[in-house]
Amino acid sequence: MPDYAALKQALIARAREEGFDAVRIADADAAPEAGPRLNDWLAAGHHASMDWMAQNVDRRASPQGLWPEVRSVIMLAMNYGPADDPMALLERRSDGIISAYARNRDYHDIIKGKLKQVAGFLAVNAGAEVKVFVDTAPVMEKPLAQAAGLGWQGKHSVIVSRDHGGWLLLGVIFTTAHLPPDKPERDHCGSCTRCLDICPTNAFPAPYQLDARRCIAYLTIEHKGPIPRSLRPAIGNRVFGCDDCLAVCPWNKFASTAREAKLIARTDNIAPPLAELASLTDAEFRLRFAGSPVKRTGRERFIRNVLIAIGNSRDMKLAENARTLLNDEAATIRGSAVWALSQLLAAESLLALAQQHLPCETDAEVIAEWQLALAEGQAT
Structure with a gap:
């Protein structure tokens, strides 16, 4: 024993x-x-x-x-x-x-x-x-x-x-x-x-x-x-x-x-920097966070988070990073980009982007993001 x-x-x-x-x-x-x-x-x-x-x-x-x-x-x-x-x-x-x-x-x-x-x-x-x-x-x-x-x-x-x-x-x-x-x-x-x-x-x-x-x-x-x-x-x-x-x-x-x-x-x-993170492709995301807990979340959720932070940043320079992501393959990222831009841009600028992107959008949740963003812009 x-x-x-x-x-x-x-x-x-x-x-x-x-x-x-x-x-x-x-x-x-x-x-x-x-x-x-x-x-x-x-x-x-x-x-x-x-x-x-x-x-x-x-x-x-x-x-x-x-x-x-x-x-x-x-x-x-x-x-x-x-x-x-x-x-x-x-x-x-x-x-x-x-x-x-x-x-x-x-x-x-x-x-x-x-x-x-x-x-x-x-x-x-x-x-x-x-x-x-x-x-x-x-x-x-x-x-x-x-x-x-x-x-x-x-x-x-x-x-x-x-x-x-x-x-x-x-x-x-x-x-x-x-x-x-x-x-x-x-x-x-x-x-x-x-x-x-x-x-x-x-x-x-x-x-x-x-x-x-x-x-x-x-x-x-x-x-x-x-x-x-x-x-x-x-x-x-x-x-x-x-x-x-x-x-x-x-x-x-x-x-x-x-x-x-x-x-x-x-x-x-x-x-x-948020600008650096927002530009990551899937391959770049995997390489950047290899061996890190962040990698397990995946690029889609992570870039969604980055866009929420961009919307909260009050940094107009980051609007271009969000605008680029309006064309992302992931609907969650596109919808988050809409919200981020709605927090940074004037109503007229947001409307111009909506006229360009909304007619091509097929995802119901992203469409709803555009509609809410435009309604909030008109209200203010």
């Missing part, structure tokens, strides 16, 4: 060698409230179009539902704290903000490889079975992270750590070994509501509740098709994700900037 207490310490040391900043352990049944909370969230429709969240609910609700033999859950976290202040980038209206985690190589690839190394160490030394997960399986990472003592779910629903703030990427190892568990972390948010108050789209109907239908991260990454018109102005110049609720957390004062050795950041992906 292995000395599990000694093995735990050796496991933590091995994880730190791989670049993980925090390692905590929970019993597999340590988060019984996760399942009921998930059901309530789904029943409210707060998962929006993420239907995969509603699939395999029984397997997602608890680790044993996914793997009956699991006895311990090892939660690991890697800090990705940015060197800049994401909130300051909002003032650079002609540049597009990419969420801090997505400026790096895809964390799924980075963390999964490191998790396999740690899990392999455990399997060899404990004679136990292991499974690794990085945000790609029905695992409730955040409730398990709190149960393991790694941090607590803040009022914005994201894990916050007293040692690392809110800039944490999570990885999970399930094992049949029964390792000594850590104490769960309690909530340290107190009366603070900064993360709720800062949300541009009011995506939090109540503390600890996130409605993805209004979340900029969801709208710019997961949501397909046109972004609801009422929410477009609040998106500002965010072209992939949103860091506002993370950036204002006072616990970030304990977080350090992520080490380059762990997460390889591209400085040209911090806030690239």
Whole structure:
């Protein structure tokens, strides 16, 4: 029988060698409230179009539902704290903000490889079975992270750590070994509501509740098709994700900037010019964001986001970039270009473009964008 207490310490040391900043352990049944909370969230429709969240609910609700033999859950976290202040980038209206985690190589690839190394160490030394997960399986990472003592779910629903703030990427190892568990972390948010108050789209109907239908991260990454018109102005110049609720957390004062050795950041992906992004062809988009989380969203959704940012930019020079995209093959991009131009051009100029492009348009949603844009122009 292995000395599990000694093995735990050796496991933590091995994880730190791989670049993980925090390692905590929970019993597999340590988060019984996760399942009921998930059901309530789904029943409210707060998962929006993420239907995969509603699939395999029984397997997602608890680790044993996914793997009956699991006895311990090892939660690991890697800090990705940015060197800049994401909130300051909002003032650079002609540049597009990419969420801090997505400026790096895809964390799924980075963390999964490191998790396999740690899990392999455990399997060899404990004679136990292991499974690794990085945000790609029905695992409730955040409730398990709190149960393991790694941090607590803040009022914005994201894990916050007293040692690392809110800039944490999570990885999970399930094992049949029964390792000594850590104490769960309690909530340290107190009366603070900064993360709720800062949300541009009011995506939090109540503390600890996130409605993805209004979340900029969801709208710019997961949501397909046109972004609801009422929410477009609040998106500002965010072209992939949103860091506002993370950036204002006072616990970030304990977080350090992520080490380059762990997460390889591209400085040209911090806030690239919107004009540069709008001109990307599909091949150029794939090359520019190769190995990045941005690539998985695809050019169509990304350029849609860029056009929303152009419409919010107040930069008349960007109108030409939007005008060029009126001829794009993707209807979502054409419709977003119409909206962007309606925010930048005078009514007469917009009407002239409509007379040129509207008679040739066949997509109903793009036609509706033109009609609404022209009606709003006449109203003003």
